[in-house]
Amino acid sequence: MQPFRKHQGTVAPLYRADIDTDQIIPKQFLKRIEKTGFGEFLFNDWRRSVAGASEPSFVLNQPAFAGTSILVAGRNFGCGSSREHAVWALADFGFRAVVAPSFADIFATNCAKNGLLTVAVSEAEASQIARKASEIPGYQLTIDLETLTVEDDLGFSSRFTIDEFTRHCLLEGLDDIALTLEHEADIAAYEAKHPVPAAWQV
Amino acid sequence: MAVVIDKLMRHMPRTLFEKIWDDHVITSGAGRLPLLYVDLHLVHEVTSPQAFDGLRAAGRRVRQPLRTIATVDHNVPTDPRPAPIRDPIAKRQIEALEANCREFGVRLFDMESSAQGIVHVIGPELGLTQPGMTIVCGDSHTSTHGAFGALAFGIGTSEVEQVLATQCLPQRKPRTMLIRVNGELGPGVSAKDLALGVIGQIGTAGAAGFVIEYAGAAVRALSMESRMTLCNMSIEAGARAAMIAADETTFAYMKGRRFSPGAEEWEQMVARWRELAADPGAIYDRSMEIHASELAPFVTWGTNPGMVVPVGSRIPDLPPSAADRRTAERMLEYMGLEAGTPIEQIRVDRVFIGSCTNSRLEDLRAAARVAKGYRVASGVRAMVVPGSQQVKHAAEKEGLDRIFRDAGFEWREPGCSMCLGMNPDILLPGERCASTSNRNFEGRQGRGGRTHLVSPMMAAAAAIAGHFTDIRDWRFQ
Numbered sequence: 001m002q003p004f005r006k007h008q009g010t011v012a013p014l015y016r017a018d019i020d021t022d023q024i025i026p027k028q029f030l031k032r033i034e035k036t037g038f039g040e041f042l043f044n045d046w047r048r049s050v051a052g053a054s055e056p057s058f059v060l061n062q063p064a065f066a067g068t069s070i071l072v073a074g075r076n077f078g079c080g081s082s083r084e085h086a087v088w089a090l091a092d093f094g095f096r097a098v099v100a101p102s103f104a105d106i107f108a109t110n111c112a113k114n115g116l117l118t119v120a121v122s123e124a125e126a127s128q129i130a131r132k133a134s135e136i137p138g139y140q141l142t143i144d145l146e147t148l149t150v151e152d153d154l155g156f157s158s159r160f161t162i163d164e165f166t167r168h169c170l171l172e173g174l175d176d177i178a179l180t181l182e183h184e185a186d187i188a189a190y191e192a193k194h195p196v197p198a199a200w201q202v
Numbered sequence: 203m204a205v206v207i208d209k210l211m212r213h214m215p216r217t218l219f220e221k222i223w224d225d226h227v228i229t230s231g232a233g234r235l236p237l238l239y240v241d242l243h244l245v246h247e248v249t250s251p252q253a254f255d256g257l258r259a260a261g262r263r264v265r266q267p268l269r270t271i272a273t274v275d276h277n278v279p280t281d282p283r284p285a286p287i288r289d290p291i292a293k294r295q296i297e298a299l300e301a302n303c304r305e306f307g308v309r310l311f312d313m314e315s316s317a318q319g320i321v322h323v324i325g326p327e328l329g330l331t332q333p334g335m336t337i338v339c340g341d342s343h344t345s346t347h348g349a350f351g352a353l354a355f356g357i358g359t360s361e362v363e364q365v366l367a368t369q370c371l372p373q374r375k376p377r378t379m380l381i382r383v384n385g386e387l388g389p390g391v392s393a394k395d396l397a398l399g400v401i402g403q404i405g406t407a408g409a410a411g412f413v414i415e416y417a418g419a420a421v422r423a424l425s426m427e428s429r430m431t432l433c434n435m436s437i438e439a440g441a442r443a444a445m446i447a448a449d450e451t452t453f454a455y456m457k458g459r460r461f462s463p464g465a466e467e468w469e470q471m472v473a474r475w476r477e478l479a480a481d482p483g484a485i486y487d488r489s490m491e492i493h494a495s496e497l498a499p500f501v502t503w504g505t506n507p508g509m510v511v512p513v514g515s516r517i518p519d520l521p522p523s524a525a526d527r528r529t530a531e532r533m534l535e536y537m538g539l540e541a542g543t544p545i546e547q548i549r550v551d552r553v554f555i556g557s558c559t560n561s562r563l564e565d566l567r568a569a570a571r572v573a574k575g576y577r578v579a580s581g582v583r584a585m586v587v588p589g590s591q592q593v594k595h596a597a598e599k600e601g602l603d604r605i606f607r608d609a610g611f612e613w614r615e616p617g618c619s620m621c622l623g624m625n626p627d628i629l630l631p632g633e634r635c636a637s638t639s640n641r642n643f644e645g646r647q648g649r650g651g652r653t654h655l656v657s658p659m660m661a662a663a664a665a666i667a668g669h670f671t672d673i674r675d676w677r678f679q
């Protein structure tokens with residue numbers, strides 16, 4: 001996993017509440033069996049017409065936001081389906097962080113496993129960031145996971161929280177499976193006391 | 203001191219969730235998240251291929267193949283079987299699951315199996331879902347299994363790989379929410395309406411970070427199938443999981459199923475399961491009460507499941523705050539509706555009865571009772587997709603398929619079907635659907651499609667009337 005320490009990037013505003021994973025990556029693209037190549041289909045139904053033409057009004061299609069790496073969105077971002085494809089699509093497109101007032105649980109977990117940082121700020125802060133991102137060309141944020149701060153060059157600065165374990169894994173780019181297997185003896189001891197149900201062993 | 207605390211802890215009243223959590227935490231070392239043991243891991247074709255790939259790349263095996271069960275549901279066509287899968291990419295995904303299960307020794311109920319079905323329908327009906335278990339699946343509606351007093355939640359593909367490899371998951375401990383439903387559901391008001399009522403009341407993020415425990419007379423009175431509908435949709439309120447303590451209804455449902463405990467250990471298991479109910483005086487982080495008698499058959503009008511109104515009312519007026527107003531306007535525009543329109547005047551093009559929310563035998567019986575002796579309105583295309591092969595066969599034995607077919611409904615093969623439209627069953631742009639599924643997001647059932655979530659009875663009635671109608675006024679034949 002790619003570690004996350006500090007990142008500065010252009011902010012793209014998509015300030016709507018309840019953006020669900022069906023919008024982030026529509027189901028017609030879930031049939032791939034690889035982890036890569038989803039960025040092309042990120043927000044597909046908003047980015048393209050049915051015929052496949054680019055929708056010029058959609059934020060990610062505007063030249064001003066080419067190369068964006070931070071998304072600012074409304075509350076409950078990533079709700080709905082558990083599809084990790086949504087995170088793969090955001091990461092593959094080039095996003096390193098999403099800033100929003102709140103995130104759906106499974107989505108936030110999926111992000112952490114892929115080095116995509118979810119930064120929860122207040123509703124007022126998110127709306128302020130979204131406004132600046134749409135009004136100020138090239139508006140950037142700097143997100144520092146070591147100091148847990150998010151700031152811009154115009155005087156905005158805020159702190160965010162993240163649980164210590166997730167922060168540690170993100171900073172170091174650690175693989176959860178390897179960490180878990182450090183507990184092999186505990187797992188084996190638990191399994192010895194909790195055998196597979198008899199009826200399942202046939 | 204440690205001993206004293208330990209003693210105190212043991213005497214502290216605990217919630218159902220806490221009992222299962224405590225039973226499954228293997229370690230919770232400093233600076234680490236608690237590591238939770240997983241009793242049952244359900245796998246399907248869409249969220250697993252990358253996980254198996256990860257195992258292969260790291261040279262790992264599936265740690266507990268007997269605790270891992272796979273089926274195909276999301277992609278499968280619902281045409282009569284055996285039928286070739288025409289979509290080459292879906293075919294590739296289904297074949298990948300077959301190859302992975304063979305390679306890693308995982309039990310698979312494939313398209314030819316008499317046990318195939320939607321993963322959340324077959325777990326319970328095979329007796330795999332049991333009280334007190336921890337259950338995960340790469341699918342958000344895993345909360346369904348909580349109906350049996352299990353702790354069941356959806357996970358992403360990285361976590362699927364983690365569970366395949368280690369049978370464990372590092373988990374942040376969620377908070378607990380008690381929802382007590384008092385009184386009795388009125389006639390024509392189903393568990394689906396209760397679920398929609400809860401979401402309408404607390405919102406789509408109202409239970410975010412929480413595990414819900416449902417209690418109260420109205421919940422106790424629900425059948426297992428209705429309890430599954432209620433727990434299933436709790437994810438739409440943002441809940442991590444939802445649970446209902448096991449009771450006589452649960453035990454009666456489970457007894458004698460293929461993977462349920464056998465006769466020799468049955469009594470002993472039941473005695474253990476009984477102890478899993480919340481202790482009197484257990485403390486929840488949040489509690490709320492709902493009066494079942496105040497609920498009505500509901501219909502959603504917007505593009506998230508919290509946008510819900512009773513069938514007898516109208517689409518709400520635009521909210522005063524500018525931001526909320528924009529959101530509502532956007533939804534109405536997508537849905538092709540106007541504020542103030544009476545719900546019963548909304549006409550439908552399609553009707554879908556199915557999905558892990560409402561595709562069990564009880565749901566099909568309820569819908570068939572409504573459809574019996576009637577014809578689907580002209581211009582409406584209605585389909586019934588049983589949740590599993592077992593449901594399908596049981597329904598056919600009772601003649602439900604004939605009632606549906608005689609009324610002009612399509613009777614199809616089991617799968618997720620138009621719940622998410624990954625197979626050929628989709629809405630066309632602009633088509634309006636009364637659906638018993640769980641999500642009315644933009645494009646969920648097909649790009650540009652307009653979904654209204656309702657109960658099976660309400661869906662059947664809409665198919666026949668051609669528009670939404672209050673099931674409480676229905677003339678059953």
Ligand code: SF4
Nearest residue numbers: 343557558618621622
């Ligand atoms: S029926 Fe729908 S919600 Fe249920 S598992 Fe299938 S796609 Fe998911």
